[in-house]
């Protein structure tokens with residue numbers, strides 16, 4: 220599907236409530252299915268990825284109903300899941316695949332997973348190897364890729380390990396397996412990654428200890444159903460925060476955005492770049508803090524992004540690259556080789572697409588060097604391409620707001636993976 224992108228004639232104004240957090244939405248279905256009782260989730264993200272997790276649990280016999288943005292789940296526990304009739308189609312969703320590998324690793328029936336072409340190229344050994352060490356039996360294509368089958372298993376041994384990749388998905392898969400192991404596990408992270416699984420585990424009445432970067436998890440299966448609202452997704456709010464920064468004469472309030480400090484790195488980067496925003500009406504009494512982010516347009520300057528901060532901005536790096544094309548000076552992003560194994564190789568797809576618009580970007584194995592500012596306009600093509608990657612498509616839609624030429628986005632439907640209503644939300648705030 221092609222989409223003609225709009226340029227901003229005037230600023231972005233008003234208030235926008237961005238869709239629910241993708242990571243939290245996935246996990247809310249998982250814990251809801253494991254808990255005793257009825258879990259009610261409001262402001263659930265109905266995007267392609269989160270629907271995959273929802274459908275996976277329905278296929279394993281979990282009663283789940285949907286009413287608007289509300290999802291109601293009748294929990295069945297680890298022991299109440301039923302053999303699915305067919306292999307699970309996890310579409311484009313890395314989070315569903317990796318977390319469910321851990322969650323389903325001890326079921327008394329085999330479960331097959333497959334996904335789309337992009338998901339089928341993403342590495343799964345990072346989860347399969349430590350799960351196999353615990354005793355899980357997973358047969359993957361070339362030992363690393365979908366399609367795969369989790370074989371019937373009856374025991375999982377506890378582990379003590381340093382997780383070799385700084386990945387919340389790998390950590391979460393191992394937490395779900397550790398809950399079902401016959402002993403206490405200790406997992407150490409290389410860097411702090413998003414901690415939604417740990418928070419939600421406690422919210423549902425479970426126990427997990429944290430000491431520095433080490434988590435201690437005892438076997439447990441008694442979880443208690445909860446009712447809560449999913450905060451807005453910082454990674455989705457980020458598109459509008461940057462748009463309001465870069466389009467002159469903007470002032471935009473992004474309401475009830477998740478402010479979990481393992482997810483707010485993008486705001487830190489914007490702040491270092493000189494962006495003008497403030498955070499108001501913070502609610503930090505809930506398990507996942509949220510608040511309003513009010514952004515006013517401003518000029519940006521270059522920054523560097525590397526090291527432990529990378530995990531906190533991993534999904535926002537395409538946007539940071541776009542910000543850097545408009546910033547005064549040279550921005551360097553390093554230690555981000557992980558971007559090469561996302562929905563696309565996001566180092567190459569960002570550079571390829573933004574260069575079409577005149578950006579000056581050098582790629583490195585682990586990041587990018589961006590020389591700014593460069594005006595954006597169709598230099599080599601007026602057609603930009605999402606490459607089937609939602610974050611690339613959404614970043615290009617923000618780039619188009621600044622472009623002096625009319626741009627068309629190829630494969631615009633990719634945005635449905637995380638932000639199906641992006642273009643209607645954009646219309647609402649664009650003057």
Ligand SMILES: O=C(O)C1=C[C@@H](OP(=O)(O)O)[C@@H](O)[C@H](O)C1
Pocket residue numbers: 241242243314385386387388389391412413533534557
């Ligand atoms: O745990 C999660 O919900 C996610 C973790 C991140 O992936 P990695 O943990 O693989 O880096 C992120 O890129 C993804 O969008 C969602």
Ligand SMILES: C=C(OP(=O)(O)O)C(=O)O
Pocket residue numbers: 268311312313314315534561562610637
């Ligand atoms: C990498 C992402 O998601 P996933 O790994 O769940 O496909 C993302 O949303 O940018």
